[in-house]
Amino acid sequence: MTYELSLEGKTALITAAGQGIGRASAEAFADAGALVIATDINETALTELERYDGITALKLDATKPEDIKRVLAEAGGLDVLFNCAGVEEAAEMLVWAVSPENSFTTGAVFDLSGGRSTY
Secondary structure (H helix, E strand, O other), rough: OOOOOHHHHHHHEEEEOHHHHHHHHHHHHHHOOOOOEEOHHHHHHHHOOOOOOEEEEEEEEOOOOHHHHHHHHHHOOEEEEOOOOOHHHHHHHHHHHHHHOOOOOOOEEEEOOOOOOOO
């Protein structure tokens, strides 16, 4: 089965994007047309992602509220938030910072503009 995802014109923030599932997700989102803000605590891993078209890499310690606020300010508006960091508290902080009226607290992909959600 082939699944085609279009994220053309969407801005997506992905945590723990330096390696593994986070990195593969950042690349897949960019391939699907999203402007990706790839974040990770590992700056070396992020340097490699900077070379990928459609990806902006920013250092983020997802356990620090001040880092979250800084990254969200740099990112501007978001359409998609994918918390791959595996830190529940980080998920809560990120979601409430982006969309306080929602109560998402798990690592999943949410289209914050009201479109389709993927769990």
